[in-house]
Amino acid sequence: MARRLPPLFALKAFEATARLGSVTRAAEELGRTHGAVSKQIRALQEHAGTALFDKAGTGLRLSRQGEELLPAVAQALDHLEHAWLRMLDEARAPSVHVACSATFAMRWLVPHLAGFYRRHPGMRVRLSMTSAREIRHQGADLVVAWDRQSYPERDQARAIRVADVAFGPVCAPDYPVSVKGRRVSCETRIVHEHTSRAWNVWQDNADRKITSKAELSFPHTHLCIEAALSGLGVALVERRMVHDDLLAGRLVAPAQFVPFADGLAIVPASERADSPAANAFIAWMIDELEGG
Numbered sequence: 215m216a217r218r219l220p221p222l223f224a225l226k227a228f229e230a231t232a233r234l235g236s237v238t239r240a241a242e243e244l245g246r247t248h249g250a251v252s253k254q255i256r257a258l259q260e261h262a263g264t265a266l267f268d269k270a271g272t273g274l275r276l277s278r279q280g281e282e283l284l285p286a287v288a289q290a291l292d293h294l295e296h297a298w299l300r301m302l303d304e305a306r307a308p309s310v311h312v313a314c315s316a317t318f319a320m321r322w323l324v325p326h327l328a329g330f331y332r333r334h335p336g337m338r339v340r341l342s343m344t345s346a347r348e349i350r351h352q353g354a355d356l357v358v359a360w361d362r363q364s365y366p367e368r369d370q371a372r373a374i375r376v377a378d379v380a381f382g383p384v385c386a387p388d389y390p391v392s393v394k395g396r397r398v399s400c401e402t403r404i405v406h407e408h409t410s411r412a413w414n415v416w417q418d419n420a421d422r423k424i425t426s427k428a429e430l431s432f433p434h435t436h437l438c439i440e441a442a443l444s445g446l447g448v449a450l451v452e453r454r455m456v457h458d459d460l461l462a463g464r465l466v467a468p469a470q471f472v473p474f475a476d477g478l479a480i481v482p483a484s485e486r487a488d489s490p491a492a493n494a495f496i497a498w499m500i501d502e503l504e505g506g
Contacts, residue, residue: 296353402447
């Protein structure tokens with residue numbers, strides 16, 4: 215049976231206009247004229263037999279029917295784009311799509327990635343960013359994460375542990391921190407907004423108590439690190455993420471780094487998670503992380 219679908223460009227014009235809130239901006243993004251995009255939207259509305267947009271002053275806003283349609287269209291276009299890009303990647307060379315935090319990508323993965331290409335010159339790694347607040351697979355085959363509390367139980371169960379991790383407090387060399395016995399005191403403790411339990415885990419594992427007069431929170435680990443580098447307080451981070459800063463003396467660790475039981479893991483996220491390229495990446499990660 216033939217599919218009862220409107221033309222693909224009409225759907226693209228609808229999604230871009232809804233997302234950008236403007237036919238003009240949608241036309242610029244799609245590389246078409248304002249008239250061409252308007253024509254496609256009119257054709258789509260005629261095909262649907264209902265208005266998908268309402269006038270809102272000089273702009274447009276989605277009608278009730280448009281609001282119901284948009285998520286399905288956006289998701290379908292995302293899936294189509296991911297499948298197309300994956301096919302192009304595979305056509306050029308075997309590849310694996312990896313999602314990880316921006317901090318891990320910038321401070322460990324990308325600086326070490328040359329080693330993967332030396333070992334597997336015919337393969338390619340495509341990166342996407344995810345976060346503790348919102349797990350965004352972005353069509354990835356593998357997701358790298360150490361905080362997996364918000365992941366579905368199925369994903370937690372099939373996670374592949376690739377390395378031990380150790381977290382500890384760090385701060386600028388001249389930042390005042392008092393360490394007396396099992397108590398660590400500072401003016402300001404820096405907290406990750408979406409993994410705040412990490413400080414409690416560190417205190418339990420280190421058998422220490424940290425007290426502070428104030429807290430400063432950030433939504434991303436790299437911002438917590440930058441805040442510590444700037445002398446704003448004491449941040450709790452994984453040792454590998456600040457290895458170079460500690461060696462260079464830009465940061466100091468006033469109390470010990472302690473292991474976190476969950477470790478760093480790779481979570482399979484697509485049917486291609488068992489491909490030769492994905493397995494090669496996992497094996498390389500394990501070897502590379504063992505070396506630091």
